[in-house]
Amino acid sequence: MSLSERVRDAALLKGDFVLSSGRRSSFYVDKYLFATDPALLRDLARELAGRVPEGVDRLAGVELGAVPLVVAVALETGLPYVIVRKAAKEYGTARSVEGRLRRGDRVALLEDVVTTGAQAARSVETLQREGAVVEKVIAVLDRRPRPEGHLGGAAFEALFRLEDLGVDPAT
Ligand SMILES: O=P(O)(O)OC[C@H]1O[C@H](OP(=O)(O)OP(=O)(O)O)[C@H](O)[C@@H]1O
Numbered sequence: 001m002s003l004s005e006r007v008r009d010a011a012l013l014k015g016d017f018v019l020s021s022g023r024r025s026s027f028y029v030d031k032y033l034f035a036t037d038p039a040l041l042r043d044l045a046r047e048l049a050g051r052v053p054e055g056v057d058r059l060a061g062v063e064l065g066a067v068p069l070v071v072a073v074a075l076e077t078g079l080p081y082v083i084v085r086k087a088a089k090e091y092g093t094a095r096s097v098e099g100r101l102r103r104g105d106r107v108a109l110l111e112d113v114v115t116t117g118a119q120a121a122r123s124v125e126t127l128q129r130e131g132a133v134v135e136k137v138i139a140v141l142d143r144r145p146r147p148e149g150h151l152g153g154a155a156f157e158a159l160f161r162l163e164d165l166g167v168d169p170a171t
């Protein structure tokens with residue numbers, strides 16, 4: 001079975017869902033269902049690792065869904081990683097980015113599912129505010145209707161589009 005078929009079988013849900021943008025959809029690709037299966041996570045991490053550009057210093061993952069992905073890709077590549085918070089921690093270190101990030105670090109940001117791209121674009125901004133150079137955003141799935149080569153000013157690539165999961169984007 002192909003990797004896209006495995007993702008579809010593990011994670012594609014049909015129903016009535018509210019998305020993080022507030023929009024409704026008749027289907028949902030539950031990243032927690034593909035990212036919590038160890039064999040699938042390992043194979044996705046290999047594919048994602050193959051798309052990390054040469055010369056990247058560090059990986060990044062958006063909380064919460066992309067954390068298992070970034071951990072798995074870090075183990076695959078040996079690259080260190082940071083976790084980008086959706087909102088800065090309100091006590092202690094008060095950080096927006098957890099882990100060691102140096103100004104000028106070249107970063108590849110991993111995302112699970114891109115629907116509008118808003119969350120990934122916000123995370124690019126957060127990393128840039130901390131002085132990082134975001135070389136590329138790499139997602140497992142891009143739900144957007146048209147293929148895009150950029151997101152938030154960085155290069156963008158996704159392993160799969162809805163068509164790869166056998167979903168009609170118009171539904
Ligand atoms: O492209 P967008 O329109 O921004 O939507 C996609 C974002 O929404 C989902 O995260 P969610 O908000 O469900 O958070 P979670 O990872 O914390 O569960 C998904 O994992 C992306 O991060």
Ligand SMILES: O=C(O)c1cc(=O)[nH]c(=O)[nH]1
Nearest residue numbers: 019020028029031113115
């Ligand atoms: O837009 C979202 O919130 C979203 C869509 C989807 O298919 N899967 C997911 O985890 N989040």
